[in-house]
Amino acid sequence: MQIQTTPYLDVAQLRADTPGCQDNLFMNSAGASLMPQPVVAAMMEYLQQETQVGGYEVERLRMGQIGRLYDETAQLLNTQLHNIGFAYSATDAYFRILSAIPFQEGDTILTTSNDYVSNQLAFLSMQQRLGIRLLRINDLPNGDLDLTHAEELIRKHHPVLVAITHIPTNSGLVLPAEEMGKLCRQYDVWYLLDVAQSVGQLPLDVNRLQADFLVATGRKFLRGPRNTGFLYVSDKALESGLAPLYIDRRAANWTGPDSYTLQTSARRFEPQEISLLSVGLAEAVRYTNQVGLEAIVQQNQQLMHQLRMGLEQIDGLVLLDRGTQQSNILTFHTIRQSVAALETALRRERVVFTIQYSNSAVIDFQRKRVDWLIRLSPHYFNTLDEINEVVDLLGQIIH
Structure with a gap:
């Protein structure tokens, strides 16, 4: 009988290699991620x-x-x-x-x-x-x-x-x-x-x-x-x-x-x-x-499951991502707050993220009938506590 082992990820070491994640809730690896210290x-x-x-x-x-x-x-x-x-x-x-x-x-x-x-x-x-x-x-x-x-x-x-x-x-x-x-x-x-x-x-x-x-x-x-x-x-x-x-x-x-x-x-x-x-x-x-892609994938799946599950519970927030398979990019829209108000509130709480407008993906935005979206993209150096903090912040902002 072969024993299945779980890939090991030393998150504490990864975060020690990534000083930027100590000062911010970094959710922008789809834009420009945080370079580790060896780089x-x-x-x-x-x-x-x-x-x-x-x-x-x-x-x-x-x-x-x-x-x-x-x-x-x-x-x-x-x-x-x-x-x-x-x-x-x-x-x-x-x-x-x-x-x-x-x-x-x-x-x-x-x-x-x-x-x-x-x-x-x-x-x-x-x-x-x-x-x-x-x-x-x-x-x-x-x-x-x-x-x-x-x-x-x-x-x-x-x-x-x-x-x-x-x-x-x-x-x-x-x-x-x-x-x-x-x-x-x-x-x-x-x-x-x-x-x-x-x-x-x-x-x-x-x-x-x-x-x-x-x-x-x-x-x-x-x-x-x-x-x-x-x-x-x-x-x-x-x-x-x-x-x-x-x-x-x-x-x-x-x-x-x-x-x-x-x-x-x-x-x-x-x-x-x-x-x-x-x-x-x-x-x-x-x-x-x-670090290893197998361990990275496993950690990222946990992070994104937590993020999607948490944001789905927020009344007035609409998740925009479709398809059978989804990745470490999550996008959402709301009519409860203006994009300017959302941006101000999130940046005040040190959340690093991206706003995208319709000229970045004309066909997709027309299909989704939105003119802006917020993109969150955590990565394996993030923690579930950080995910929960972002979800709580958005729940308070969008009310």
């Missing part, structure tokens, strides 16, 4: 050395430390080092990938209505400038993505690219990324998956996701510094020769006046300047790997 220490040490010998010399001396980013990220995604590249953000990675696909007028991009605003704006710009067609997959009545409709659109329109966001920034909804990957593989369509909100809170295995491209940011649930991110590029995409339209010096070797050779790995998508930022991101990914 800050690694960057400070690196920056201090730069003041002594300059950035290029530190980069030369610390190539091994910089290279840890690829090792740790490959471990996080269950892939190989050559499939990983650094980016300044998920959006930076996203744009580099879009520029690599040779779209022609009339080509179709298939996406969803639950997407990150910058991704949608990029599609709309491409629609105006390049003449591509943008189609969106329907949702089911419960909010889930309609995979039957997705397959119908793929079969009818033969899109060049299917692009979805695993967890939208404006909702706790988790889209069926693995199922979409199977469809894209079946119909031989390029598949781009934005995991900016899922990396660091959900296990991600690229072999199961079957994405050709995956983009992520460091500042959210990974708890890394801002202006960091990474991308995953599949062997299929690399072997096909895809590369960004604008190639930086890390991405290729200039071999002659009119020739160059690409990096064979995903580093062909990288920018030149990565050293200090990549050290911080590498440490953040290492920290996540050390």
Whole structure:
């Protein structure tokens, strides 16, 4: 008989590593989470050395430390080092990938209505400038993505690219990324998956996701510094020769006046300047790997169950998140208080959160018939006592 063990999470140590959670009720890991001390220490040490010998010399001396980013990220995604590249953000990675696909007028991009605003704006710009067609997959009545409709659109329109966001920034909804990957593989369509909100809170295995491209940011649930991110590029995409339209010096070797050779790995998508930022991101990914996604998921499930159960009991507060699977993002609206009054009251009590307005997710806001929402996104360093305190505060404010 095999004994099932519970993953151990030393919350006291995690909170000791996270000084910011001592002074605030921090509920904004979906925006920019709190960096743990080892991340800050690694960057400070690196920056201090730069003041002594300059950035290029530190980069030369610390190539091994910089290279840890690829090792740790490959471990996080269950892939190989050559499939990983650094980016300044998920959006930076996203744009580099879009520029690599040779779209022609009339080509179709298939996406969803639950997407990150910058991704949608990029599609709309491409629609105006390049003449591509943008189609969106329907949702089911419960909010889930309609995979039957997705397959119908793929079969009818033969899109060049299917692009979805695993967890939208404006909702706790988790889209069926693995199922979409199977469809894209079946119909031989390029598949781009934005995991900016899922990396660091959900296990991600690229072999199961079957994405050709995956983009992520460091500042959210990974708890890394801002202006960091990474991308995953599949062997299929690399072997096909895809590369960004604008190639930086890390991405290729200039071999002659009119020739160059690409990096064979995903580093062909990288920018030149990565050293200090990549050290911080590498440490953040290492920290996540050390804590362990299984333990993180278990802690987060407890936190979110407590938060949702508590807020559901508050008369006049409406939870907006839909779908079969939900994440560590919770959104709500109320007509009992103005958003300005809510913001003032919560910030006075040291709650750190995000307000979103309709221009961040036009389709979703129209569907939900609201023009603003408040987003709470706790993470594994939070405690049930903090969750209860936030619930009590909102109960007092919304009366």
